[in-house]
Amino acid sequence: KFKIFPVLISCWVVWIPSVCLIYSLPTALQVPLSNLVLFFFVLLLTLVMKDEKKEQKVKDKELAKKERRQKIEEALSDMGREKKEEEEKVKEEERRKRRRDLRMSGTKEEQEEEEQTTARSSSDYENRV
Numbered sequence: 069k070f071k072i073f074p075v076l077i078s079c080w081v082v083w084i085p086s087v088c089l090i091y092s093l094p095t096a097l098q099v100p101l102s103n104l105v106l107f108f109f110v111l112l113l114t115l116v117m118k119d120e121k122k123e124q125k126v127k128d129k130e131l132a133k134k135e136r137r138q139k140i141e142e143a144l145s146d147m148g149r150e151k152k153e154e155e156e157k158v159k160e161e162e163r164r165k166r167r168r169d170l171r172m173s174g175t176k177e178e179q180e181e182e183e184q185t186t187a188r189s190s191s192d193y194e195n196r197v
Contacts (some may be wrong), residue, residue, distance in 0.1 A: 074116050082109045 086105040090098050 075113065078109075078112050078116055082112065 082105065086102070090101050090105070093101060
């Protein structure tokens, strides 16, 4: 998962000139200088790898935020659907109560008219569903 090219380039930039310099020096200075170069190389490598880890963490956080937003949007849309269904049920109950009241108090003509209205509203409801 690590990016190879930044590490490879930092390795070339540090070690190729360092090795040339180290082997041109007397033997007594080669080991201390190589240790010094190694120390700074490890620091450089740590910085390169740390940046990559930060980038990955940022990407992971952004992905987590997107997932949370999607879950929230899904929950809100489900709530909206449930609310609409509940409102339709309430309206249907009100229609039924009105029909019942008309049947109890109305004449035959009113009852026939109400039955036609009921048939139309139920077919409209079936078409919507």
